[in-house]
Amino acid sequence: xxxxxxxxxxxxxxxxxxxxxxxxxxxxxxxxxxxxxxxxxxxxxxxxxxxxxxxxxxxxxxxxxxxxxxxxxxxxxxxxxxxxxxxxxxxxxxxxxxxxxxxxxxxxxxxxxxxxxxxxxxxxxxxxxxxxxxxxxxxxxxxxxxxxxxxxxxxxxxxxxxxxxxxxxxxxxxxxxxxxxxxxxxxxxxxxxxxxxxxxxxxxxxxxxxxxxxxxxxxxxxxxxxxxxxxxxxxxxxxxxxxxxxxxxxxxxxxxxxxxxxxxxxxxxxxxxxxxxxxxxxxxxxxxxxxxxxxxxxxxxxxxxxxxxxxxxxxxxxxxxxxxxxxxxxxxxxxxxxxxxxxxxxxxxxxxxxxxxxxxxxxxxxxxxxxxxxxxxxxxxxxxxxxxxxxxxxxxxxxxxxxxxxxxxxxxxxxxxxxxxxxxxxxx
Numbered sequence: 001x002x003x004x005x006x007x008x009x010x011x012x013x014x015x016x017x018x019x020x021x022x023x024x025x026x027x028x029x030x031x032x033x034x035x036x037x038x039x040x041x042x043x044x045x046x047x048x049x050x051x052x053x054x055x056x057x058x059x060x061x062x063x064x065x066x067x068x069x070x071x072x073x074x075x076x077x078x079x080x081x082x083x084x085x086x087x088x089x090x091x092x093x094x095x096x097x098x099x100x101x102x103x104x105x106x107x108x109x110x111x112x113x114x115x116x117x118x119x120x121x122x123x124x125x126x127x128x129x130x131x132x133x134x135x136x137x138x139x140x141x142x143x144x145x146x147x148x149x150x151x152x153x154x155x156x157x158x159x160x161x162x163x164x165x166x167x168x169x170x171x172x173x174x175x176x177x178x179x180x181x182x183x184x185x186x187x188x189x190x191x192x193x194x195x196x197x198x199x200x201x202x203x204x205x206x207x208x209x210x211x212x213x214x215x216x217x218x219x220x221x222x223x224x225x226x227x228x229x230x231x232x233x234x235x236x237x238x239x240x241x242x243x244x245x246x247x248x249x250x251x252x253x254x255x256x257x258x259x260x261x262x263x264x265x266x267x268x269x270x271x272x273x274x275x276x277x278x279x280x281x282x283x284x285x286x287x288x289x290x291x292x293x294x295x296x297x298x299x300x301x302x303x304x305x306x307x308x309x310x311x312x313x314x315x316x317x318x319x320x321x322x323x324x325x326x327x328x329x330x331x332x333x334x335x336x337x338x339x340x341x342x343x344x345x346x347x348x349x350x351x352x353x354x355x356x357x358x359x360x361x362x363x364x365x366x367x368x369x370x371x372x373x374x375x376x377x378x379x380x381x382x383x384x385x386x387x388x389x390x391x392x393x394x395x396x397x398x399x400x401x402x403x404x405x406x407x408x409x410x411x412x413x414x415x416x417x418x419x420x421x422x423x424x425x426x427x428x
Contacts, residue, residue, distance in 0.1 A: 034083065038075075040065045046073035048087055048108055049099050069096050070104070072111065079115035084108060130236060131165070132173040132188035135212065136197035148174050149194075149213060156213040160221065164229035177201040190235060196319065208232055280385045281336060281377050283365065284396045287312060288373040290359055294415035303412060306351040306372035310340055313374040323378055332381030343371040344418050354413050362420040370417075 044050055044062050048070035054062040062068055070091075072084040088108045091101055135148055142148055149157045162168060175182050177198060183191065193199035195212030210228055289295065289306045297303045304312070316338070323333040343351055343360060350357035351372055360371040369375065376396060380388060387393045 034071065039071050042068075042071055042073070042075060043077075044068065045077065046071050046075075048072060048111075049096060049104050051096065051098055069094070069099070070108075072108070079111060081112070081115050084112050084115060088112065130189040131167070131171075131192060131232065132175065132183045132190070133161075133192050133194055134183065134198050134202060134206070135174075135176045135194045136201060138176050142176075148176055153213045153217055156216050160216065160225050161210065161213065161229065164226050165233060190232060192232065200315075207235070280380045280382075282380060282388060283337075283375065283377050285364070285369055286374045286376050286396050288370055290370045290372065290415060294359070294417075295412040303407065305354060307354070309372060309374050310352070313338060313340055333384050334379050335376055336379045337375075337377030339375055341369050341371050341373045341375060347371070351413070356414040358416050358418050360420055361417045 043060065047068045050062050050069070051067040054064060054067040057063050070087040072080060072087050074080050088105065091105055091108070138148065142150055147154075158169070162172070173183065173188055190207045191202070191205055193202050193206035193209045195215065196209070198212070199206050199209040208228055208231070210225055216225070287304055287309045289304055289309050295303060317335075321335050323335060341360070342348070344358050347357040347359070348371075351359075358371075361368050363369075364375075378396075380393075384393060
């Protein structure tokens with residue numbers, strides 16, 4: 001009985017390895033072992049030697065196919081080094097009518113040298129830290145360890161992202177949006193955003209966007225990472241841009257991305273203003289573009305314009321709606337209301353354009369709320385409600401990213417307030 005040792009080995013591999021590892025091994029074996037059907041479809045240029053006496057078919061391939069010998073290029077015309085080395089090793093045992101072994105060996109050796117040079121070039125293109133990965137805001141664990149992508153998320157990044165590219169962490173530049181300037185210093189050829197938040201923060205700078213490893217940890221792998229990593233490798237090999245490409249592009253953007261809501265001093269908590277005890281709902285202003293004196297900077301010397309507050313609120317409802325404790329732990333809290341406080345009459349369009357405008361001001365719980373403010377109503381779970389009643393939860397805090405742009409006080413719009421006397425939240 002003939003035993004298929006390859007099948008036996010693959011059977012053991014399948015038992016020992018995760019499915020995605022096994023699939024990758026099988027794919028590589030299939031690529032390495034060209035079938036007769038595959039070889040028959042190769043062009044004549046893929047062979048080291050073709051006997052005389054054949055005829056060309058409609059596609060320009062010699063027929064009968066048995067006249068073609070020693071295939072070494074794939075369907076795309078690329079040198080396949082394993083097959084070329086195998087052809088060289090078989091030359092002395094291969095007796096083909098009309099073939100000059102010395103001549104074919106010289107040809108094969110020259111092709112092998114060119115193939116090795118290209119292979120080394122391709123490997124070095126990936127290994128010279130020419131890829132920069134950018135994650136979004138760092139998690140508390142990442143801040144505590146002063147490292148990006150740690151724990152199980154980091155293992156997934158190493159095993160499914162870097163392994164697919166054939167590199168290690170030492171071969172890449174890895175950073176987050178709050179340290180984006182380090183990418184300009186590295187001047188990589190490719191910039192890869194990890195997740196939609198990072199892609200949004202990069203504002204069109206990313207060459208590729210991959211799912212964040214945390215998404216794979218929660219939802220599994222659809223194969224998107226492997227497909228895009230293959231495209232990244234190809235882009236590096238085919239690259240015709242110089243190392244100044246990304247550095248110049250970043251300089252043209254002239255931005256200084258920052259992170260808000262992380263565990264360092266960049267969070268902006270806003271006190272919860274009102275609660276509905278019967279429904280366990282708390283209300284608060286997430287972001288207010290105005291202070292008591294109008295359009296003024298906050299404690300971090302930043303001002304978020306009404307247009308950006310609106311965009312932030314809309315993006316949150318469209319893509320997130322998630323409420324976390326301390327920007328990290330999951331919670332059972334759910335957003336039940338989200339609104340932008342309205343402007344008087346036609347003042348909205350002036351506010352969006354950054355022109356002088358009027359702002360409405362009314363009572364909101366034990367404080368006031370201004371036009372253009374993003375407000376939330378959040379229904380708390382039993383645990384969160386108890387923490388709120390005990391005073392352990394008392395504020396909303398934005399967890400997001402922003403782009404700082406220089407702005408002087410005289411560039412901020414002039415604002416006048418219109419008070420809605422006596423119009424409380426319950427009357428709105």
